[in-house]
Amino acid sequence: MSFRPVRAARRAMTAIVPVTALLTLAACGGGATPAADSSQAAAEDSPGLTAARKALQQYSQRPTRIPVTQPVGKKIPEGKKIDFILCGVQSCKDLADHFTAAAKQLGWEVKQIATQGTPESVQAAYEQAVRDKPDAVVASGFPRAVYAKQLAQLKKADIPVIQSNADDVLGDGIELLKNGPADVDVQGTMIASWVVSNSGAKANTVYFDLPAYTILKPVRDGFEAKYREWCEGCELDTVDVPITAIGKDMPDRVVSYIRSHPKVTHIVFSLGLLNVGVPAALKTAGITGKHIVVNVGDAQSYQYIEGGLTDAAMALNLYETAWIQVDALARHFTGQSMDLDQKAELPNMLITKENLPSADGDFPLVEDYQKQFKALWGLS
Secondary structure, eight states: OOOOHHHHHHHTOOTTSOGGGGGSOOOOSOOOOOOOOGGGOOOTTOHHHHHHHHHHHHHTSOOOSOSOOSOOOSOOOSOOEEEEEOOSSHHHHHHHHHHHHHHHHTTOEEEEEOOOSSHHHHHHHHHHHHHHOOSEEEEOSOOGGGSHHHHHHHHHTTOOEEEESOSOOSBTTEEEEESOTTTSHHHHHHHHHHHHHHHTSOOEEEEEEOTTSGGGHHHHHHHHHHHHHHSTTOEEEEEEOOGGGTTTTHHHHHHHHHHHOTTOOEEEESSGGGGTTHHHHHHHTTOOSOEEEEEEEOHHHHHHHHTTSOOEEEEOOHHHHHHHHHHHHHHHHTTOOSHHHHHOOOOOEEEETTTOOOSSSOOOSSTTHHHHHHHHTTOO
Protein backbone atom coordinates (compact mmCIF):
# COMPACT_ATOMS: atom_id res chain seq x y z
CA MET A 1 0.00 0.00 0.00
CA SER A 2 2.37 2.66 -1.25
CA PHE A 3 1.95 6.39 -0.74
CA ARG A 4 2.31 9.18 -3.23
CA PRO A 5 2.80 12.80 -2.11
CA VAL A 6 -0.54 13.88 -3.54
CA ARG A 7 -2.37 11.22 -1.57
CA ALA A 8 -0.36 11.31 1.63
CA ALA A 9 -2.40 13.89 3.52
CA ARG A 10 -5.69 12.29 2.56
CA ARG A 11 -4.65 8.79 3.61
CA ALA A 12 -2.86 9.91 6.72
CA MET A 13 -6.03 10.32 8.78
CA THR A 14 -6.09 7.21 10.91
CA ALA A 15 -8.92 5.07 12.16
CA ILE A 16 -8.19 6.15 15.69
CA VAL A 17 -9.83 9.49 14.97
CA PRO A 18 -13.60 9.67 15.61
CA VAL A 19 -14.97 11.23 12.47
CA THR A 20 -17.96 12.67 14.25
CA ALA A 21 -15.63 14.83 16.30
CA LEU A 22 -15.59 17.09 13.26
CA LEU A 23 -19.08 18.05 14.30
CA THR A 24 -18.28 18.87 17.91
CA LEU A 25 -15.20 21.06 17.81
CA ALA A 26 -13.74 21.86 21.16
CA ALA A 27 -12.45 25.32 21.93
CA CYS A 28 -8.97 25.38 20.41
CA GLY A 29 -5.85 27.40 20.99
CA GLY A 30 -4.39 28.54 24.27
CA GLY A 31 -4.08 24.95 25.44
CA ALA A 32 -0.65 25.27 26.94
CA THR A 33 0.12 23.51 30.18
CA PRO A 34 2.42 25.16 32.70
CA ALA A 35 6.06 24.62 31.87
CA ALA A 36 8.35 23.16 34.48
CA ASP A 37 11.79 24.48 35.41
CA SER A 38 14.23 22.82 33.02
CA SER A 39 17.14 23.70 35.29
CA GLN A 40 16.20 20.66 37.36
CA ALA A 41 16.71 18.16 34.52
CA ALA A 42 17.27 14.60 35.66
CA ALA A 43 20.73 13.14 36.11
CA GLU A 44 22.02 10.59 33.60
CA ASP A 45 21.39 7.71 35.99
CA SER A 46 18.09 8.95 37.39
CA PRO A 47 15.39 6.38 38.15
CA GLY A 48 13.11 8.10 35.65
CA LEU A 49 15.57 7.81 32.79
CA THR A 50 16.28 4.19 33.66
CA ALA A 51 12.56 3.42 33.64
CA ALA A 52 12.04 5.24 30.33
CA ARG A 53 14.86 3.34 28.67
CA LYS A 54 13.51 0.04 29.94
CA ALA A 55 10.05 0.87 28.58
CA LEU A 56 11.48 2.01 25.24
CA GLN A 57 13.38 -1.23 24.87
CA GLN A 58 10.14 -3.14 25.38
CA TYR A 59 8.08 -1.02 22.99
CA SER A 60 10.74 -1.11 20.27
CA GLN A 61 10.46 -4.87 19.89
CA ARG A 62 8.34 -6.10 17.00
CA PRO A 63 5.50 -8.29 18.35
CA THR A 64 5.63 -11.90 17.26
CA ARG A 65 2.30 -13.22 18.55
CA ILE A 66 -1.30 -12.24 17.95
CA PRO A 67 -3.13 -11.43 21.19
CA VAL A 68 -5.45 -14.47 21.05
CA THR A 69 -4.12 -18.01 21.28
CA GLN A 70 -7.18 -20.15 22.05
CA PRO A 71 -8.58 -21.95 18.97
CA VAL A 72 -12.24 -21.44 18.13
CA GLY A 73 -12.56 -25.19 18.51
CA LYS A 74 -15.75 -25.51 16.47
CA LYS A 75 -16.59 -25.49 12.79
CA ILE A 76 -17.12 -21.88 11.75
CA PRO A 77 -20.23 -21.49 9.57
CA GLU A 78 -19.79 -20.10 6.08
CA GLY A 79 -22.12 -17.76 4.20
CA LYS A 80 -22.35 -15.06 6.86
CA LYS A 81 -23.15 -11.56 5.62
CA ILE A 82 -21.48 -8.58 7.29
CA ASP A 83 -22.13 -4.87 6.77
CA PHE A 84 -19.02 -2.75 7.33
CA ILE A 85 -19.79 0.96 7.70
CA LEU A 86 -16.96 3.19 6.52
CA CYS A 87 -16.05 6.44 8.26
CA GLY A 88 -15.16 8.61 5.29
CA VAL A 89 -11.35 8.55 5.51
CA GLN A 90 -8.89 6.19 3.85
CA SER A 91 -7.69 4.51 7.03
CA CYS A 92 -11.20 3.25 7.74
CA LYS A 93 -11.30 1.86 4.19
CA ASP A 94 -7.99 0.13 4.89
CA LEU A 95 -9.43 -1.37 8.07
CA ALA A 96 -12.49 -2.55 6.14
CA ASP A 97 -10.31 -4.10 3.45
CA HIS A 98 -8.27 -5.99 6.06
CA PHE A 99 -11.53 -7.18 7.63
CA THR A 100 -12.87 -8.24 4.24
CA ALA A 101 -9.70 -10.23 3.52
CA ALA A 102 -10.03 -12.05 6.85
CA ALA A 103 -13.75 -12.71 6.39
CA LYS A 104 -13.10 -14.16 2.94
CA GLN A 105 -10.98 -16.87 4.56
CA LEU A 106 -14.13 -18.06 6.34
CA GLY A 107 -16.42 -17.83 3.33
CA TRP A 108 -18.22 -14.69 4.53
CA GLU A 109 -19.47 -11.84 2.37
CA VAL A 110 -18.70 -8.27 3.43
CA LYS A 111 -20.67 -5.28 2.17
CA GLN A 112 -18.84 -2.00 2.64
CA ILE A 113 -21.19 0.98 3.10
CA ALA A 114 -19.64 4.37 2.41
CA THR A 115 -20.31 7.55 4.42
CA GLN A 116 -18.99 11.09 4.38
CA GLY A 117 -18.58 11.15 8.15
CA THR A 118 -21.57 13.43 8.67
CA PRO A 119 -24.36 12.46 11.09
CA GLU A 120 -26.81 12.23 8.18
CA SER A 121 -24.60 9.91 6.12
CA VAL A 122 -23.69 7.76 9.14
CA GLN A 123 -27.32 7.38 10.15
CA ALA A 124 -28.25 6.56 6.56
CA ALA A 125 -25.60 3.84 6.51
CA TYR A 126 -26.94 2.33 9.71
CA GLU A 127 -30.48 2.58 8.36
CA GLN A 128 -29.29 0.57 5.38
CA ALA A 129 -27.74 -1.98 7.71
CA VAL A 130 -31.03 -2.28 9.58
CA ARG A 131 -32.80 -2.94 6.27
CA ASP A 132 -30.12 -5.39 5.14
CA LYS A 133 -30.54 -7.51 8.27
CA PRO A 134 -26.95 -8.81 8.10
CA ASP A 135 -25.46 -11.30 10.52
CA ALA A 136 -23.32 -8.53 12.05
CA VAL A 137 -22.42 -4.86 11.64
CA VAL A 138 -18.86 -3.54 11.95
CA ALA A 139 -17.77 0.11 12.11
CA SER A 140 -14.96 2.34 13.30
CA GLY A 141 -14.78 5.84 14.70
CA PHE A 142 -18.42 6.70 15.45
CA PRO A 143 -19.65 7.29 19.02
CA ARG A 144 -23.04 5.72 19.62
CA ALA A 145 -24.76 9.07 20.04
CA VAL A 146 -24.73 9.41 16.27
CA TYR A 147 -26.52 6.13 15.58
CA ALA A 148 -28.30 5.40 18.87
CA LYS A 149 -31.68 4.82 17.23
CA GLN A 150 -30.31 2.34 14.72
CA LEU A 151 -28.19 0.63 17.38
CA ALA A 152 -31.31 -0.03 19.42
CA GLN A 153 -33.01 -1.50 16.35
CA LEU A 154 -30.04 -3.76 15.61
CA LYS A 155 -29.91 -4.89 19.23
CA LYS A 156 -33.62 -5.73 19.13
CA ALA A 157 -32.98 -7.81 16.02
CA ASP A 158 -30.11 -9.65 17.76
CA ILE A 159 -27.60 -8.33 15.25
CA PRO A 160 -24.23 -7.76 16.96
CA VAL A 161 -22.42 -4.47 16.39
CA ILE A 162 -18.67 -4.32 16.87
CA GLN A 163 -16.64 -1.12 17.01
CA SER A 164 -13.02 0.00 17.13
CA ASN A 165 -11.12 3.24 17.62
CA ALA A 166 -14.08 5.04 19.11
CA ASP A 167 -14.60 7.14 22.20
CA ASP A 168 -17.30 4.88 23.58
CA VAL A 169 -18.04 2.13 26.08
CA LEU A 170 -18.82 -1.53 25.68
CA GLY A 171 -22.35 -2.87 26.06
CA ASP A 172 -25.93 -1.85 25.33
CA GLY A 173 -25.71 -3.05 21.75
CA ILE A 174 -21.96 -2.81 21.17
CA GLU A 175 -20.65 -6.34 21.61
CA LEU A 176 -16.95 -5.66 20.97
CA LEU A 177 -14.89 -2.46 21.28
CA LYS A 178 -11.19 -2.49 20.46
CA ASN A 179 -8.84 0.48 20.84
CA GLY A 180 -11.31 2.30 23.03
CA PRO A 181 -10.41 4.99 25.59
CA ALA A 182 -9.04 2.50 28.11
CA ASP A 183 -6.70 0.98 25.52
CA VAL A 184 -4.93 3.97 24.01
CA ASP A 185 -3.19 5.62 26.98
CA VAL A 186 -0.27 3.24 26.40
CA GLN A 187 0.39 5.12 23.17
CA GLY A 188 1.22 8.22 25.18
CA THR A 189 3.49 6.16 27.43
CA MET A 190 5.32 4.80 24.39
CA ILE A 191 5.98 8.26 23.01
CA ALA A 192 7.11 9.55 26.41
CA SER A 193 9.58 6.68 26.73
CA TRP A 194 11.23 7.73 23.46
CA VAL A 195 11.35 11.48 24.24
CA VAL A 196 12.82 10.95 27.70
CA SER A 197 15.33 8.35 26.51
CA ASN A 198 16.39 10.35 23.45
CA SER A 199 16.93 13.50 25.50
CA GLY A 200 18.66 11.82 28.42
CA ALA A 201 15.80 13.11 30.58
CA LYS A 202 16.65 16.69 29.65
CA ALA A 203 13.90 17.46 27.13
CA ASN A 204 12.07 20.67 26.42
CA THR A 205 8.93 19.46 24.68
CA VAL A 206 5.92 20.87 22.87
CA TYR A 207 2.92 18.58 22.39
CA PHE A 208 0.56 19.54 19.54
CA ASP A 209 -2.89 18.08 20.19
CA LEU A 210 -6.32 17.90 18.55
CA PRO A 211 -8.77 18.26 21.47
CA ALA A 212 -11.75 17.86 19.16
CA TYR A 213 -10.76 14.21 18.70
CA THR A 214 -11.72 13.00 22.14
CA ILE A 215 -10.24 9.51 21.67
CA LEU A 216 -6.82 11.22 21.70
CA LYS A 217 -7.27 12.65 25.21
CA PRO A 218 -6.13 9.43 26.97
CA VAL A 219 -3.02 9.47 24.76
CA ARG A 220 -2.22 13.02 25.84
CA ASP A 221 -2.89 12.19 29.50
CA GLY A 222 -0.72 9.08 29.30
CA PHE A 223 2.12 11.03 27.71
CA GLU A 224 2.03 13.85 30.24
CA ALA A 225 1.85 11.51 33.24
CA LYS A 226 4.87 9.45 32.21
CA TYR A 227 6.82 12.42 30.89
CA ARG A 228 6.53 14.22 34.23
CA GLU A 229 7.31 11.01 36.13
CA TRP A 230 10.37 10.07 34.09
CA CYS A 231 11.64 13.54 33.15
CA GLU A 232 11.47 15.47 36.41
CA GLY A 233 11.99 19.17 35.83
CA CYS A 234 11.69 18.89 32.03
CA GLU A 235 9.61 21.57 30.35
CA LEU A 236 6.35 20.64 28.64
CA ASP A 237 3.98 22.89 26.72
CA THR A 238 0.76 21.62 25.15
CA VAL A 239 -0.71 23.47 22.19
CA ASP A 240 -4.29 22.74 21.12
CA VAL A 241 -4.77 22.81 17.36
CA PRO A 242 -8.07 23.37 15.51
CA ILE A 243 -9.16 20.89 12.88
CA THR A 244 -9.01 23.66 10.29
CA ALA A 245 -5.21 23.58 10.54
CA ILE A 246 -5.02 20.09 9.05
CA GLY A 247 -3.73 20.22 5.51
CA LYS A 248 -3.54 24.00 5.66
CA ASP A 249 -1.47 26.10 8.04
CA MET A 250 -0.21 23.44 10.45
CA PRO A 251 3.42 23.73 9.26
CA ASP A 252 3.25 27.51 9.68
CA ARG A 253 1.89 27.09 13.20
CA VAL A 254 4.77 24.84 14.16
CA VAL A 255 7.40 27.13 12.64
CA SER A 256 5.88 30.14 14.41
CA TYR A 257 5.86 28.33 17.75
CA ILE A 258 9.44 27.11 17.47
CA ARG A 259 10.68 30.57 16.48
CA SER A 260 9.16 31.99 19.65
CA HIS A 261 10.33 29.02 21.75
CA PRO A 262 13.84 28.29 20.42
CA LYS A 263 14.84 26.15 23.41
CA VAL A 264 12.35 23.42 22.44
CA THR A 265 14.19 20.17 21.69
CA HIS A 266 11.31 17.76 20.99
CA ILE A 267 8.09 18.14 19.01
CA VAL A 268 5.26 15.65 19.59
CA PHE A 269 2.14 15.32 17.45
CA SER A 270 -0.91 13.48 18.79
CA LEU A 271 -1.65 12.34 15.24
CA GLY A 272 0.75 11.65 12.39
CA LEU A 273 -1.39 13.76 10.06
CA LEU A 274 -0.35 16.92 11.90
CA ASN A 275 3.27 16.36 10.89
CA VAL A 276 2.61 16.40 7.13
CA GLY A 277 4.69 19.20 5.63
CA VAL A 278 6.27 20.19 8.93
CA PRO A 279 9.82 18.87 8.31
CA ALA A 280 10.04 20.76 5.01
CA ALA A 281 8.67 23.92 6.63
CA LEU A 282 11.22 23.76 9.45
CA LYS A 283 14.03 23.29 6.94
CA THR A 284 12.85 26.22 4.84
CA ALA A 285 12.74 28.37 7.97
CA GLY A 286 16.31 27.39 8.79
CA ILE A 287 15.28 25.55 11.96
CA THR A 288 17.41 22.48 12.65
CA GLY A 289 18.19 20.10 15.48
CA LYS A 290 14.58 19.49 16.56
CA HIS A 291 13.39 15.94 17.19
CA ILE A 292 9.93 14.89 15.98
CA VAL A 293 7.79 11.96 17.16
CA VAL A 294 4.18 11.24 16.19
CA ASN A 295 1.34 9.19 17.56
CA VAL A 296 -0.38 6.82 15.11
CA GLY A 297 2.16 6.58 12.34
CA ASP A 298 1.15 6.08 8.72
CA ALA A 299 2.95 5.52 5.44
CA GLN A 300 3.93 9.19 5.23
CA SER A 301 5.39 8.99 8.74
CA TYR A 302 7.45 5.93 7.82
CA GLN A 303 8.76 7.65 4.70
CA TYR A 304 9.76 10.61 6.85
CA ILE A 305 11.53 8.29 9.30
CA GLU A 306 13.39 6.51 6.51
CA GLY A 307 14.50 9.88 5.13
CA GLY A 308 15.59 11.19 8.53
CA LEU A 309 12.84 13.84 8.62
CA THR A 310 11.02 12.36 11.62
CA ASP A 311 12.56 10.42 14.48
CA ALA A 312 9.86 8.06 15.72
CA ALA A 313 6.21 7.04 15.42
CA MET A 314 3.76 4.91 17.34
CA ALA A 315 2.50 2.29 14.87
CA LEU A 316 -1.21 1.46 14.92
CA ASN A 317 -2.46 -2.13 14.70
CA LEU A 318 -4.95 -1.90 11.80
CA TYR A 319 -4.30 -5.41 10.49
CA GLU A 320 -4.52 -7.09 13.87
CA THR A 321 -7.62 -5.09 14.84
CA ALA A 322 -9.50 -6.18 11.71
CA TRP A 323 -8.60 -9.84 12.08
CA ILE A 324 -9.44 -9.96 15.79
CA GLN A 325 -12.88 -8.54 14.90
CA VAL A 326 -13.38 -11.47 12.55
CA ASP A 327 -12.11 -13.85 15.23
CA ALA A 328 -14.66 -12.45 17.69
CA LEU A 329 -17.50 -12.95 15.21
CA ALA A 330 -16.28 -16.47 14.49
CA ARG A 331 -16.66 -17.26 18.18
CA HIS A 332 -20.04 -15.52 18.30
CA PHE A 333 -21.34 -17.52 15.31
CA THR A 334 -20.26 -20.75 17.03
CA GLY A 335 -22.17 -19.90 20.20
CA GLN A 336 -19.22 -18.62 22.18
CA SER A 337 -18.52 -15.36 23.99
CA MET A 338 -16.45 -12.55 22.50
CA ASP A 339 -14.88 -11.91 25.91
CA LEU A 340 -11.61 -13.56 24.90
CA ASP A 341 -11.15 -11.05 22.09
CA GLN A 342 -12.40 -8.13 24.17
CA LYS A 343 -9.82 -8.79 26.87
CA ALA A 344 -6.97 -9.37 24.41
CA GLU A 345 -4.40 -6.58 24.30
CA LEU A 346 -3.67 -5.54 20.72
CA PRO A 347 0.02 -5.23 19.81
CA ASN A 348 1.76 -1.85 19.59
CA MET A 349 5.24 -0.83 18.47
CA LEU A 350 7.40 2.29 18.62
CA ILE A 351 8.99 2.75 15.21
CA THR A 352 12.39 4.36 14.57
CA LYS A 353 14.78 4.18 11.64
CA GLU A 354 16.57 1.30 13.37
CA ASN A 355 13.54 -1.00 13.55
CA LEU A 356 11.39 0.26 10.64
CA PRO A 357 9.95 -2.84 8.91
CA SER A 358 9.03 -1.00 5.70
CA ALA A 359 8.71 2.50 4.31
CA ASP A 360 6.58 1.38 1.36
CA GLY A 361 3.28 1.69 3.23
CA ASP A 362 1.45 0.49 6.30
CA PHE A 363 2.48 -2.91 7.63
CA PRO A 364 1.21 -5.50 10.11
CA LEU A 365 2.97 -5.46 13.44
CA VAL A 366 2.86 -9.26 13.74
CA GLU A 367 4.48 -10.36 10.51
CA ASP A 368 2.74 -13.76 10.20
CA TYR A 369 -0.56 -12.69 11.77
CA GLN A 370 -2.61 -14.36 9.03
CA LYS A 371 -1.01 -17.75 9.62
CA GLN A 372 -1.62 -17.50 13.36
CA PHE A 373 -5.28 -16.49 13.01
CA LYS A 374 -5.95 -19.22 10.43
CA ALA A 375 -4.58 -21.77 12.87
CA LEU A 376 -7.14 -20.61 15.45
CA TRP A 377 -9.89 -21.01 12.84
CA GLY A 378 -8.90 -24.55 11.85
CA LEU A 379 -7.72 -23.47 8.39
CA SER A 380 -4.17 -24.76 8.75
